[in-house]
Amino acid sequence: MTSLNTHSDPIILEMRSITKEFPGVKALSEVSLRVKAGEIHAICGENGAGKSTLMKVLSGVYPFGTYTGDIVYQSQVQEFKDIRASEAAGIVIIHQELALIPELSIMENIFLGNEPTKRGVINWAEARLRSTELLARVGLREDPDTPIKEIGVGKQQLVEIAKALNKSVKLLILDEPTAALNESDSQHLLDLMLGLKGRGITSIIISHKLNEIEQIADEITIIRDGKAIETLNVKADGVDEDRIIKGMVGRTLESRFPDHEPKIGDVLFEVKDWNVGHPQIQDRLVCKNSSFFVRRGEIVGFAGLMGAGRTELARSVFGRSYGRYLSGHVYKDGKELQLKSVRQAIDAGLGYVTEDRKSLGLNLLDDIKATTVSANLRKISKHYVVDADKEFSVAEEYRKSLRTKAPSVEEGVAKLSGGNQQKVVLAKWMFTDPDVLILDEPTRGIDVGAKYEIYGIIQKLANEGKAVIVISSELPELLGLSDRIYTIFEGAITGVLNKGEASQESLMKLMTSTRKTASPSGTIQELAELPGNKD
């Protein structure tokens, strides 16, 4: 490597036509990215656009050879075979889920895998000296011996950065660094990034919080559907949030939805003043004073970015299966319901199709018929004995009516494609005959054809007079399917738009703004004291 060249070249990183395919999916197609030395470069895009995949290619998580295209870093074509190789070159990625060991101390975490040794024995004196210095650089005033689990997420994030600095990082990649942080921690982190920039460290930041990006980024590359759409220079192009949103959602709506005439009736399901605490973190709320209602025959969408609290809201309503219930009321047909367990929720006529099919929705060891009846075994059993014939015929009926593609209902669900798995899950909930059906990311990981069919099923359920709630990260999907859309940001409902008035831009604005956010921290403390906060 010619070091002279490195200094004179303002481009530290160039990714040239990167294409990365997973079985059946093209996650990245011909993406190119140029990052100038010493700048903060933001990457924006919707969930699933390919941002994280691109960073994984860069950092060697997906090693050389599993993608096509070139990574030119410091004027050299790089062939990283793992993360260690990219770190040796000075590229450090800090993931959204922090990679720290909670039981170890700050110091031990900083030097994990990189311990200063003297004849094979760790030199803790040196480690302590260096960690104190590193902590000062990131502005973290903590004893290096404090266990990681005793400091908050914001400080943990700083430890990650200190760890990266210790590896003499030249290019720092932060994936959603402020997603889990509160405002003051976020601000501190952003200031730190500007400070690092002053020291000549280049950063790439992935974030959904567009105001932050606007504040610190020099350039922004927008990725959409696995393609790099454009690169904007914040100062020269006068970029603001609206401009970024336009780039992010700029695709045209195809006619991907079956025709549907909604037959909307009275309010069937209503949730009022819903407050739920985080299952582990004492004073953090995942739902803040949320109120919403759904009418008979109505499809209501919930829009929000990942981690905004959509799933948390749905699951806490569905028999308190997530978080610590603090306060709030659920009504069906005007009557208040007590839903303390999933069983009660199902018996009261609720159904919840989970976001993550494989880890929450399905027992992958089961076959189609066992899955279909698994939420309503009572209906096919007599004296607690399952009637295998009824099970078979029920499953067969749904297989035919939903057109699930499988050789028989005795096929294991693990062998089915995503779309067919989702149909089996839908069948399972349809068999419980719910009045209120909540669908969390019903079409994630499903191809377009199967999506269309699933939209049809959802609309049919609404036509039967059910109240349907659809949670989705895909705005076009929500816009195409819903009669009304609520937006959620940081656990609070920030707005509701009717079908006619909603657009991707207006939704995105509500999904990324703190407008109308809930109560000051004082109430949070009070709420946490209420009984029933033990999980």
Add this chain to the structure above:
Amino acid sequence: MNALKKLFGGNTRQFGMIFALVALIVFFEIFTEGRTLTSGNVINLFNGNSYILILAIGMVLVIIAGHIDLSVGSVAAFVGVCVSLFIRDWGVPWYIGVLLGLGLGVLIGAWQGFWVAYVGIPAFIVTLSGMLIFRGANQFVGKSNTIPVPGDFQYIGSGYLPEFGPSTGYNNPTMLIGLLAVAFVIFSEIRSRRKANALGAEVPEAWVMVLKLVLICGAILYATYLFATGRPGTSFPVPGLILAVLILVYGFISSKTVIGRHIYAVGGNRHAAELSGVQSKKVNFLVMMNMSLLAGLAGMIFVGRSTASGPFDGVGWELDAIAAVFIGGAAVTGGVGTVIGSIIGGLVMAVLNNGLQLLGVGADLTQIIKGLVLLIAVAFDVYNKTQGKKSIIGLMMKNFSRSNEIKADETTSTKEVISTGA
């Protein structure tokens, strides 16, 4: 072959284990010069292993639900000593003693189930603690003495069926049981085939069914013959009968009832089960409670067989039961396993033990061999899973089975359907 597989739970390892069991029996029959398949030896084998097999029934449910129970040997010993004392010191009749013993098992199980299900302590820890507690309790209550039990109590551990009816030269009740078993197997097979036909599910060809029935019924009849022709006064042993009833009952519970489904659901994916309305805590509680109930029963049968309760009853039983379950096709991660598979796994170990004894192999080598069998049985399965291949036995059987080729065609066409449709 698929039909046979289906009968035994459709699990490759289990299916392999049936062949391994048959092969072992044949091997020992040859090398012990016919001393394996004699009435006396087979009766002995059942008498001496029924309590382990009973434990395996409870253990497989625990393991399917994703837990483990290390306390069964100690619980069995504790219940055994308590029942012996009830009978000797309180003078209760033997059947009341048995009922009290079962009640005690339920109480102990409720204790362990409470910690596992409602407090959320891993079963490994709870039952490790139970192993110490109840071993100590056994020695404390019995003052580390041997406590004899009366002859009528011994009946449940070493009794035989009474003789009645015409003198046929065989034990009549044993013959009756054997014939009933054959009738039951044939009846249920024909019934399920009819039902499957009526529902339009795929059924194996007729000759497969006939072959299967011939094999199973032949095995039952041969076993009946062995049990019925022992020395006078012997028959199918009472513990064997208890075991048979338990296999039927628990086989039914695990595969046909709501609670059975829930056990598999909790073990397979606890979160998915909970989000489908399964009360996983209740399931875990019941499974742990049931295990101690069966451990109590096993303890009493053992006391009955050995005519007295002692301070070292049941040492190491938990490991035999766990080994039986894993050889029988259960998965460490839960969600997989069958009652019948675990029984077969237990029989493999029992036959191995018995045959090596007959051959005069010492206890030292026997343990080494048993350890290796456990390791190889599970390693084989794990290897096959990672390689995505069929078992060696499955590959060997390929040539024998016409239906296999058809099966292959079906799967490819299915894939096409899925990919074109998707």
